[in-house]
Amino acid sequence: MDGSAFEDPDGRPVTAVTAAEMRAVDRAAVEAIGLDLRRMMEHAGRGLAEAVLDVRLSDGSDGHVAVLAGNGGNGGGGLACARHLANRDLPVRVVLDRDPAALDGVTAEQLRILEAMDVSIGSPDGDAEVDAALDGLVVDALIGYGLTGAPRGAAAELIEAAGDTAETVVSLDVPSGTDATTGETPGAAVEPDHTVTLALPKTGLAAIGGDLRLVDLSIPATVYDRLDIEYEDPFGDEFAVPLSRR
Numbered sequence: 001m002d003g004s005a006f007e008d009p010d011g012r013p014v015t016a017v018t019a020a021e022m023r024a025v026d027r028a029a030v031e032a033i034g035l036d037l038r039r040m041m042e043h044a045g046r047g048l049a050e051a052v053l054d055v056r057l058s059d060g061s062d063g064h065v066a067v068l069a070g071n072g073g074n075g076g077g078g079l080a081c082a083r084h085l086a087n088r089d090l091p092v093r094v095v096l097d098r099d100p101a102a103l104d105g106v107t108a109e110q111l112r113i114l115e116a117m118d119v120s121i122g123s124p125d126g127d128a129e130v131d132a133a134l135d136g137l138v139v140d141a142l143i144g145y146g147l148t149g150a151p152r153g154a155a156a157e158l159i160e161a162a163g164d165t166a167e168t169v170v171s172l173d174v175p176s177g178t179d180a181t182t183g184e185t186p187g188a189a190v191e192p193d194h195t196v197t198l199a200l201p202k203t204g205l206a207a208i209g210g211d212l213r214l215v216d217l218s219i220p221a222t223v224y225d226r227l228d229i230e231y232e233d234p235f236g237d238e239f240a241v242p243l244s245r246r
Contacts (some may be wrong), residue, residue: 001184006205006243008234014214015230016203019145019180021134025199026073028223031136038106040217041073044198045080045110047215047240049197052085052139055170063136064091066166066178069156070142071103077112077172079197086119088138093120093133097142097154117156123154133157136239140190144173145180149185159188170194171210174202185209200231212243 003014003047008122020215029035052065068100069075086092094114096103100121103111114121122133123148140162142155151159159177162169169192174180177189199217216235224231234241 002102005246006212007246008200008241012232012234013246014201015232016206016233017046017229018199018203019147020172021227021229022145022199022202023221024182024227025223025229029038029217029224032226033220035219037073037076038109040198040219041076041080041106041110043217044215046084047198047213047222048081048141048170048196048222049084051150051194051213051215052137052170053088053235055168056090056137057135057192058152061137061168062173064093064133065137065139066133067092067139068095068097068142068162069094069107070097070155070176071107072144072146074141074144074146074172076102076105076107076110078139079107080139081139081172082119083110083113083117086114086117095121095133095158096121096123097158099123100110115198134162135161135167137168137170137179138162140169140171140176140192142176142190143147147174147177147179151189156188159190163188163191168193170196173198174204175208178208180204180205190216196240197243201227203209206245212239212245213240214243215240
């Protein structure tokens with residue numbers, strides 16, 4: 001897999017990055033440019049919500065949406081998505097892979113907003129309604145590009161439950177359980193129908209099936225220049241574009 005594994009709708013190659021490279025991009029965006037995590041999380045959540053709305057429209061679905069969320073940036077993006085969907089009167093249920101009190105940082109901030117909105121929030125421990133929530137459209141925001149080893153505990157259980165019951169799965173950035181760099185799945189892994197990846201595609205997505213959409217996080221080209229990552233803006237006048245695997 002290399003930087004030419006993906007192309008935009010005009011057939012132009014789109015650079016792909018490894019997990020380590022994306023981590024460096026995020027760090028440079030925050031520390032050198034001042035594009036903080038809250039801003040990027042909002043872009044991610046809105047882009048994910050737009051993708052979910054498009055999927056529902058194309059599928060003719062009008063059922064509930066279950067958003068599976070973990071801690072960190074990926075989970076926070078999923079929670080922001082849940083807010084945007086709830087604001088459009090969609091029946092949304094959030095399922096966390098841990099106790100709500102265990103969330104921290106900006107992800108916890110996103111959760112507090114949903115709590116104030118009275119959005120349904122559950123966790124897998126002893127919640128009989130969780131399985132029922134996973135039988136429709138599921139948004140996978142459990143684990144992002146920071147995966148290390150096989151998913152464990154409640155995250156692994158939710159991945160397996162979604163695989164057993166979900167009609168459609170939309171993953172954020174990288175399907176949970178998939179190595180963002182290699183595409184390998186060391187344990188339980190989501191098999192997405194759609195993946196909404198962020199900023200640039202991850203190299204491991206070349207090995208993953210399903211539709212692929214790239215969402216703009218508003219990271220300026222100067223960030224990639226600083227890191228010597230080849231970059232040609234794939235978005236043009238759009239804020240999200242479909243990608244093809246070459």
